[in-house]
Amino acid sequence: MVIKGGRIIDPANNRDDFADITVRNGRIQEILPPGAALPSGEEVIDATGHWVLPGLIDMHAHLREPGYEYKEDITSGSLAAAAGGITTVVCMANTEPVNDNAAVTQYIIRKASSIGLVRVLPVGAITKGLKGKELSEMGLMKQAGIVAVSDDGRPVESAAVMLRALEYADTFSLPVILHCEDRALSAKGVMNEGALSSRLGLAGIPAIAEETMVSRDVLIAQYAGVPVHITHISTRGSLEIIRGAKQQGIRVTCDTTPHHLVLTEDSVGTYDTNYKMNPPLRHEDDRHALVEGIRMNLVDCIATDHAPHAGDEKALDFDLAPFGIIGFQTLLPLLMKIHLEHDIDFSQLLACVTKNPAKILGLDGGALGQGSMADITIFDPGPTWTLTEEMILSKSKNSPFLGWTFNGRVVRTMVEGRTVFVSD
Ligand SMILES: [Zn+2]
Ligand SMILES: [Zn+2]
Numbered sequence: 001m002v003i004k005g006g007r008i009i010d011p012a013n014n015r016d017d018f019a020d021i022t023v024r025n026g027r028i029q030e031i032l033p034p035g036a037a038l039p040s041g042e043e044v045i046d047a048t049g050h051w052v053l054p055g056l057i058d059m060h061a062h063l064r065e066p067g068y069e070y071k072e073d074i075t076s077g078s079l080a081a082a083a084g085g086i087t088t089v090v091c092m093a094n095t096e097p098v099n100d101n102a103a104v105t106q107y108i109i110r111k112a113s114s115i116g117l118v119r120v121l122p123v124g125a126i127t128k129g130l131k132g133k134e135l136s137e138m139g140l141m142k143q144a145g146i147v148a149v150s151d152d153g154r155p156v157e158s159a160a161v162m163l164r165a166l167e168y169a170d171t172f173s174l175p176v177i178l179h180c181e182d183r184a185l186s187a188k189g190v191m192n193e194g195a196l197s198s199r200l201g202l203a204g205i206p207a208i209a210e211e212t213m214v215s216r217d218v219l220i221a222q223y224a225g226v227p228v229h230i231t232h233i234s235t236r237g238s239l240e241i242i243r244g245a246k247q248q249g250i251r252v253t254c255d256t257t258p259h260h261l262v263l264t265e266d267s268v269g270t271y272d273t274n275y276k277m278n279p280p281l282r283h284e285d286d287r288h289a290l291v292e293g294i295r296m297n298l299v300d301c302i303a304t305d306h307a308p309h310a311g312d313e314k315a316l317d318f319d320l321a322p323f324g325i326i327g328f329q330t331l332l333p334l335l336m337k338i339h340l341e342h343d344i345d346f347s348q349l350l351a352c353v354t355k356n357p358a359k360i361l362g363l364d365g366g367a368l369g370q371g372s373m374a375d376i377t378i379f380d381p382g383p384t385w386t387l388t389e390e391m392i393l394s395k396s397k398n399s400p401f402l403g404w405t406f407n408g409r410v411v412r413t414m415v416e417g418r419t420v421f422v423s424d
Contacts, residue, residue: 001417002038006047006378010054011351012358012367021052023374026416031370047378050411053350054368055087055375056331059255059357060152060177060231060303062324063089063120066107067096072308072395074108077328078117080306080393082421084328085377085410087118088365090303090357093125094153100125100136105144117420118413119375121147121363123177126165132157135168142172147361150177152231155213157183159220166226175361177229180213180238181279190319192265192280200269202319205280211237218245218252227251229360232305234260234279236289243298253360255301255352256290258327258334263287263400273314273321274400277307294352295344300360302352304331308396326394330387332379333406340407374417381408 003021008031010016020038022029032038058081064072081089091108093099099108105122112120124141126149128134138149149169155178156162169176186209191197193204214230218241221228233239233254245252259277264284267275275281293299307324314321335349358366365375386405389397413421 001043001045003045003047003052003376003378004038005034006050006052008052008368009347009350010368011347012054012355013369015368016347021368023417026374028368028370028372028374031368045378045412049380049382051379051381052368053085053377053379054354054366055377055413055415056085056353057088057090057357057363057366058086058304058306058328058331058353059090059301059361061089061091061306061328062094062308063091064308065095065111066104070395071310074111074120075115076393076395078112078115078120080326080328081118082413083393083410084330085332085379085413086328087375087377087413087415088121088363089118090121090123090147090361092123092150092152094130098125098129099123100128100130102137102140102144105141105146109145118415121145123148123150123152125149126151126156126176127161130154132161135165138169138172138174142174146174147363148175148177150179150231152177152179155179155181155183159216162217163220163224166220166224166228170224170226175227175229177231178217179232180210180217180230182209182213185209185212190276190280191268192282194265194283196265196268202268207235207237207282207286210235210279211241214238214241218242218250221252222250227253230254231303232257232260232279233290233299234282235286239289239293239298246298253300255303256293256299257305258302258331259325259400261287261290261294261302261338262334267400271318272400273316273318274325274398276318276321276323277305277325278323291338291342291344294349300352300356302335302349303357304328308394309398310396314398324398326392326396326399328394329392330399330401332410333408336381336408337406374414376414377410378412379408380411383409385409
């Protein structure tokens with residue numbers, strides 16, 4: 001197969017130019033200058049006017065299966081991811097039962113491969129049942145196919161358990177992904193704490209609920225000499241702590257979400273529960289700091305924290321509705337928006353969803369070099385379109401971006417050379 005005439009943007013190989021790509025046996029065989037003689041008799045995909053990108057890696061998502069299939073399952077999640085140009089989904093362990101043992105890991109992997117769309121890579125729990133007490137069977141889960149461990153959905157409250165978990169995970173070379181939140185400080189909060197939460201009469205989650213835990217975990221990582229990845233950072237303070245840690249040579253990486261880069265707490269004024277997530281949308285100053293953090297390479301990755309919830313759950317009052325929003329099909333459009341509005345190089349944003357997560361998780365992927373896996377997303381930067389509920393392939397429709405108009409759309413997604421999504 002030949003992908004012809006496209007603009008190849010590949011941060012891993014510092015590439016941004018026009019070229020043709022030949023694919024064989026699921027891998028990239030050759031990258032040829034435009035106009036070069038192409039092998040005859042091949043299937044030709046015309047990518048003229050389109051961008052040819054490494055398939056996106058979403059390193060933080062909730063697919064809800066097993067246990068909460070009414071919100072999402074691996075099939076609907078895979079369809080939505082493929083439509084969003086995401087070829088690898090890293091799914092968190094807070095299913096029912098929790099992915100804290102090899103049997104659940106195997107179930108997820110078998111189910112995903114029988115669906116045969118995107119690559120689904122499970123994350124195992126750090127502690128059994130996400131209870132923060134006993135460490136999970138990390139070695140057996142690693143053999144079964146987990147790519148990292150995380151208790152996401154909640155923090156590891158005990159510093160002693162955290163320290164043992166880092167040392168234990170390190171013996172299996174498993175990356176550790178941390179949801180940093182001091183739950184005594186976030187308490188019953190439902191939005192960012194500040195003048196606005198007081199005015200709206202909603203309980204606040206202070207920035208320090210996140211920052212004290214980021215600070216603690218950076219110190220534990222330094223003491224243990226083990227790398228950590230801090231997920232969904234949402235405040236300027238968290239970024240400053242990570243900046244300082246990186247300057248000291250502590251091995252810490254982080255991601256933020258697309259919604260923390262484009263939205264602020266001001267949206268909560270509508271009491272629309274599609275603006276309720278954890279960590280909450282913060283102040284404009286925080287949002288701005290995170291965008292600059294991307295520009296300065298302090299924020300390593302962007303991950304959706306795709307968190308489907310059923311319509312009747314999100315229809316509850318703001319203080320009762322569950323935290324979380326979906327994100328697969330709006331990831332790339334939001335990166336495009338950040339690129340256009342903040343004048344950040346598109347390839348720098350792209351690195352946050354390709355090369356950088358691949359490196360942190362030790363994955364084969366996120367690049368378009370000769371011999372790379374042919375996980376490829378073809379994006380048409382031209383059209384503008386408006387997100388409607390009918391376009392959402394997830395079972396749940398809890399997106400704050402319904403009605404938004406975006407620039408550019410995914411036209412084809414390929415996993416190991418197989419087309420798993422094509423736009424009509
Ligand atoms: Zn989380
Ligand atoms: Zn999450």
